[in-house]
Amino acid sequence: MQRIQTLLVKGLCNPACYDHPVDQVELVETHISWVFLAGEFAYKLKKSVNFGFLDFSTLVKRHHYCLEELRLNRRFAPELYLGVVNIGGSPEKPVIGSTPAIDYLVKMKRFSRQNELDSLLQQNHLTPPMIEQFADYLALIHQQAPRIDSHKYFGSLESIKAPSQENFDHIRSLLPDSDHQHQLTELERWSQSRFDNLCNLMVQRKEQGFIRECHGDVHLANMVWLNGQPLLFDCIEFNDNFRCIDVINDCAFLLMDLDDRGAESLSCRFLNRYLRQTGDYQALPLLNYYKSYRALVRTKVICLRLSQPGLSDAERKVDKDRLQSYLDLASRYSESRKVSLIISHGFSGSGKSTFIDQLVPLCGAVSILSDVERKRIHGLELTADSYSAVDSGIYTDQVSQQTYNRLLELSETILISGFPVIVDATFLKQQQREQMRQLSRNLKIPFVILDFHLEEKELFRRINFRRTQSGQVSEATAAVLGKQLELAQPLTKSEEELTIKVYHDSSVEIVTALINKSRTV
Template identity: 45%
Template sequence: MSQALIDALQAPTCYSHTTTGFTVRETHISWVILTGDYAYKIKKPVNLGFLDYSTLAQRRHFCEVEVSRNQHFNNHTYLEVVPISGSPEAPLVDDDSAPFEYAVKMRQFDDRNLLCQLQQRGELTTTHIEALVRQLAHAHQHAEKAPAESDAGSLEAIKAPVQNNFTQIAPLLEEEQDKQQLKLLETWAHDTADSLAERLNQRRVQGMICACHGDLHLSNAAATADQVMLFDCIEFNPSLYWIDPISDLAFLLMDLESRELHTLANVALNLYLELTGDYNGLALLPYYKSYRAMVRAKVSLLRLQEEGNLLDAEDRASILRQYRTYSALAEHYIDFHMPYLLVTHGVSGSGKSTLTRYVVEALGAIRIRSDVERKRLYGFAPNDASQSPLDSGIYTQEATAQTYDRLASLGTDCLKCAVPVIFDATGLKRSQRDQLRAVGEGLGVPVVIINMAASEATLRRRIVKRQTQGDQVAEADLTILERQLAAREPLEEDELQSTVHVDTDAPGASQTLVQLLKDHLHLEER
């Protein structure tokens, strides 16, 4: 395809709609022509091995796949595949009389709303990330499953792209220290994949492998008036998108962490797990995050080949610094960090969910909420109203016992993945606290009880406020609060030895709690 077509498409007469100006964006595999209300993406006639756009039939096919796949994640932006007829010098868009090219037609949006641009301006918020994760979780839960006869999700299919990174990076490294680090990462990746083989195969058998985004980072997400939209998912290579959803999530987490956005990464991980219940995938995160970091490291380093002699010494040094940033992050993911367990104690309205959320953001623990897991046991989503009266439905003594069993089981699995855990539960009975504390004690990790207290007036005010604001995660009302106050079993002497106390009426209670935990557990600053 000649440059003449791209030049000619920058004319209003090519389109049946009004245009307000033209801008061309070019990558190594496509052109995107911005016209005002609409953008048109045209694939370059290239064959790079991992993608083949060399024929018109191939380009049309992958345009159709791109629209179909992206509409699963974003049904507003991707509109249709349009033919281009006429000639390269005088093209007509959306004319099917004699197509010589095809384009993906999209609604145009402002690049300034890309999440990466918001982040650079210091405008990226928790609200943006939560909106993105909610859409991602929904897309994963409703995604097409990989065909049973395919090798998607097999150990070989998972290891192949990981190994390709190391194979392609190795010839580009000159410093011995870089080479040694690469060998360390390669050996770890190989050994870790083998150690995870049983879990990986189990997830494949369970149907976890599905059509994921495949390229999920902040440059492929943008804020709109009322949501965050995902776009530009991989369409050209099925092996890169028929993957475990945890691999998709890992790319987002790695991208946030590479930008030092650890709080947002903690929020993203916890919300995703809360929405999907996929705590089983937590064990895979270090492997997939390290892999995704090395993808970015490789992409950085490949510029040395692509731009060759055009790079001066300063450019080459900048590329190597970027490579080393990602490779250092990949190495960080393989380090072991001693986990710990936090067990909350406090009646409804005492501030457990608010304070534990702050702990999650600050320290990176995995929060497991009794309200959420109780509902999940009975087929409810976190924000569903169960309509269960007191002592019936999901609030019987049996349901409560099952809920604590589930908390203990999930907590055990998470701690075995070497991540800190915080149980967000009332823990009003000694037996309940003992059950949760035993999870950590059985694994030999530090256990701390967080005793949260507030005046009864505050407790009642918070519950009323929560109900009027429509918070349906926690369903306790004033009747339940009165019962809790009457029936709670106070902490005993042996429990108090490993307890931190927080007055949640006090200003700065969240910050106070985090500092108490750091002091008690001797946690280092990030």
């Protein structure tokens, strides 16, 4: 079959076999398929391979998975996935659309590869607003995705462990030297230990409906910025267990891919935006486990590619370097990191959220916002107006205490998961600050207060201007600010010793350095 497909690939590179204008055909090869870029369209041919987790070894199976690829990807990009077409004729002289079929192609609308996110990142054209828009898009996809029934196999402990163990078994049989084998053994020990610790959470998330029919292969090369909008394509069609997964596992591939390419800042922005949209902070303990798993998926793919014929010595060297890079990245996720608890202190309009938005990716932190969690508690959209007056609606003392209790709970979850946390709230009452400080004592981690300063006149100007803008999360008014100024409890002397003062012209880089210094004390 390999010889026949080799002839077929050569034949499909001939522009004459297509039924539409084609000047030349560009061939893109992966470990499981060939893609022919021909004129206005792209055609994917599945390789006749069987890797255990994937089986395209017969014509019937390749046809079935072509149809599945079409069905599943039309959930994300119906405008791209056009149909499944026969290849007739002979391998040497194939005819698209002819019968009887000697193989099958998935036909797609072609787009510029320069708009794929891996290319945009390489060109430094992938911006924070774009990656945050992708986070909104994936959050919506996950919220709308079909839930997997809790009695089904998918999302069970066995279904989670099996592909992870399969990674280790496949990689071990293909790794080129003993140093790699030792590193893999250490990773396997950590993975097993981490899995054992996470079992209860995994079971809980299945019961709560976080196992969904996801995309399964969310990485930069399967994402495109098309007509000013984010779009996913090329989901997993060949293995239901790779697709019917925890939503945070779906996110983990993209986050790992960004980390691998040195774009940790964009990875952090994506994660924060996704969590803010979904409120799924309880997933964080799972994240590094799944990121390590995804790095090992990439390691396995490289091992499989290295086992296939036709690679040049230069290509083999590149692949071996990439293999080591992914093993190192997986190992990095297994390491514990120093964390700290950071809270803001300042009146509405003092610039807390704007500054923290810049600070978060520099610290590799997760931020939580009182305005967001207050509305989430009451089932409101994040930018919805509750039309609450001062001391009423969602702004009573009781609701405010409930909100700060929620921030405390989330902070503990985030910190125990191994992430620094920045809590964006006014913290104008000493009791609210003391709750957080006590949490830092319990966890034996540094505690930092970012104290925001701005002249009163400018505070009112900003608040009044913000009320004229749509899409705001905060509902603070001049009346709210007036009450804050009247009732605020100043920082105590002991709190001052933990404080970094922030002014309108403060450098976010200097503040980051001061925070990092506090972690070493």
